[in-house]
Amino acid sequence: MDQNNTKIKETLRLLQQVWTLLLIGIYFACFMNEYYFPGFRSKPLDGEDIFWNVQKVLFIGLLGIGFLMDITRMREDRSQAFLFIFLSLLLGGMSGFIGAYQFRFVAGIFGRAVALPGLPAVA
Numbered sequence: 001m002d003q004n005n006t007k008i009k010e011t012l013r014l015l016q017q018v019w020t021l022l023l024i025g026i027y028f029a030c031f032m033n034e035y036y037f038p039g040f041r042s043k044p045l046d047g048e049d050i051f052w053n054v055q056k057v058l059f060i061g062l063l064g065i066g067f068l069m070d071i072t073r074m075r076e077d078r079s080q081a082f083l084f085i086f087l088s089l090l091l092g093g094m095s096g097f098i099g100a101y102q103f104r105f106v107a108g109i110f111g112r113a114v115a116l117p118g119l120p121a122v123a
Contacts, residue, residue: 008075015069019084022065023091026058030099040100059092 033051037044044052066088074081091098 008072012069012072015065015072019062019065019069019088022058022062023095026055026062026092026095027099027102029054029058030096031103033096034100034103040096055095059095062088062092 029051033048033055037048037051063085066084069084070081073083
């Protein structure tokens, strides 16, 4: 019984690491999308669709890993069963805004001119 519990904890730790890497990857893709194609739009520009497709694939992976983590966590504690699928939906769904504003914050610190929505670019 103790060895089985150890294996579950190791599996959860591995899944959490993969989930974290996917979340970092989706934020990085959003960050780079804002770097190369600043601003929000409903249809991608030429070349921007690559970033959008990468974000979609990483989001689906994030949801899948979140689902696997919740299934694994159900073996330990059923009260926290849907935590990671909820976090995946929330953090993955907001990744476009978070990544874009992270870029704008970093660009503002390092002095790059960035136009915020509705405001002119500041040099």
